[in-house]
Amino acid sequence: MTASPFEIEIPRGRVIEVQRDDTRVRRGTGLLRGMAVIWKHWKESFKLNRSYSQIHGTFTIEYPEERPRIPEAYRNMPILLYDDETGHELCTSCFQCERICPPQVIHMTQAKDPATGKPVPAVAEFIIEYDACMSCGFCAEVCPFDAIKMDHEFELSTDDHLRLTVHKEQLLRPISYYAHIAPTMWAEVREGALKKLQGNIRRRPDVIGLAPQLTEKIAARRAELAAQAAQAAQAAAATPAPPAAPAAAAPAPAEGRKLTPEEKAAKLAAIRAANAAKKQQSGDGS
Amino acid sequence: MYDMLAALINGTLGWGWPEWALNLLSYILVVTIVLVVAPLQMLFFTYYERRVIARMQDRVGPNRVGPEGIWQPIADGVKMFTKEDIVPQAADRIVHFLAPCVVVAPTVLMFAVVPWGPGMVPVDLPTGLLFFFAISSISAVGLMMAGWASNNKFSLLGAMRAVAQMVSYEIPAVLSLIAIVIVVGSLSINDIIAYQTGLIVSNRDLPGIPDLGLGWFVFTPVGFVAFIAFFIAALAEGERTPFDIPEADSEIVAGYMTEYSGMKFGLFYLAQYVLNFLLCAITAIIFFGGWQGPGVGWLYAQGITPENPNGNGLFNVLAGVLGVFYFLLKTYLFFFVMVWLRGALPRLRIDQLMDFGWKFLIPLTLANLFSAALWVAFTRWGPAEGMLITVGWSPVLRWLAAFVVTLAINLGVYLWLTRVYAASQAERRRAELEELIAAGS
């Protein structure tokens, strides 16, 4: 009386047990019952259904006009993050993502310190072939610095195949963007990621590691470096270097390069010594 | 059409055309109308089906092309026309080319005897019903041609299934119609419609009841059983789910249409939907009174005056419009039921289909034939024909007796058949299971 032989309530959903030779579905009544179910669906389908616990009503979201609320954990294509305040990229070029990517669509070159030629924890160029990426999310999963995350943007169609080979500049998004699309997921990793970033920034000379599209930040950083260099030069009673021209990309690094070793020697020797002693030794040796 | 043209050309315009010219012109006009209306109905039906089935599956359906997607079938048609027509190398080219024509032609021919409204029948054949079903079975030849000429196993399987299914289900379809033909006493489709006047019961059976155009056969036990049997058989003829075995896409790709592309495929599609329309229409005509309905007869009667015994123009037109409206309403309603069944039922297996047709529908329709004969005996026969019980009964009593007797027979046969059929199916399953177990051990 309580439980009909057709339905069994179990904690997850409903299981429908179909009995063979049930006398109640004989003589065409089974057909009528089926039609009754469909009739109800038809009648109710003129109402909109936005609650997925209901089985009746139209579920369709008419896409270009209406847009679905995308769940936080939705993943489409990977993007790189940079810090809003400092403009520094979170990626350290550790090659973890490149190594794990199943279709091997991630390619990168590590940034090198122009003065010493030693690798710096930053990435010079980062390419993802979106056309072959299978959105598995392994890269975001494996990244120890939370630098690569899965985006929610899915309207990527283009008639230009090369646009699907995406370079670092187009991959970079501010952290605030990711915190907006996936607030709880970012909140979980935020502290650790920013802490690691601070550590990495200290090991990045010159403007390496700054998101390339943030020209103002780069210019400001260059000015700052130039000022520091000037101070150092003054202290050493040398002629002051001219202030760097902001937008000129080509000559600026050359100027910067000359100045950095002194600054680095002055400011970061202690940190370097503390961090990665072996690396430094091998660097000195080579 | 001839009358109208004669009145217009020779009467109003006074051109004095000869009879043959008028005849020719009227037939050309009728054929043009039929050839335009048939594809239009097909276009509408594809749209209609897609929208309705979408609603049944909690979706919206095509709603992008034009308001509410009404131009979707046109867009599909354009797509069909622009597609490449591919003929397989191993195919029999001539037969491959002819098959779609052989399938489409009968469906268009069938329109010749379909009355759209009072007096609106292209050709009023005295054997219209026979013509309709004789012509409809020609398309089976076309299907077989398509399947054979494609030189593809899926096509051939599909064609063989289609032919087997059509041949088996034509028997119950025709048997259920014979019951109606016995009651009416005529094969003319117009006569069958004219019979279904009155209110619940036909005026011919029970004179003197008000004519609301509701004396449909479906309200009598004989007609009801015939309707159910016929509709099921029509589903099989039109290859609708649950009988869409010939084109079961999960088993044999697209059946006999597998090797067709472009507009040839479009023609098969056209034939199928036109056939569905015709089957719905003939169901509406034979069991639901066609254009009969409340108001049509009344509107006709309004125009009839002593000076003008044939009725008057305006009322005739109004009655005609109302008749066409009723007819199309019923037809679309049946197509809705077809789509509804498609939404509700999965596809049958070929052996289940054959079992159902031969072991259930045919006995049922045969019993219904017997009921139909009794119906005629009770309502119309007198001592001259040897019917002595009803001597001196009033028409109402005769009708009641016929109703009760046929109801009892049909119900009894139905209950008995369902029981026998279920038992045989259970037995069959048991045997299959045993076979499986034996094979497994």
Ligand code: SF4
């Ligand atoms: S999502 Fe998967 S396939 Fe795409 S880049 Fe990341 S690891 Fe590679």
Ligand code: SF4
């Ligand atoms: S994105 Fe993450 S895993 Fe990939 S190289 Fe950069 S830091 Fe390493």
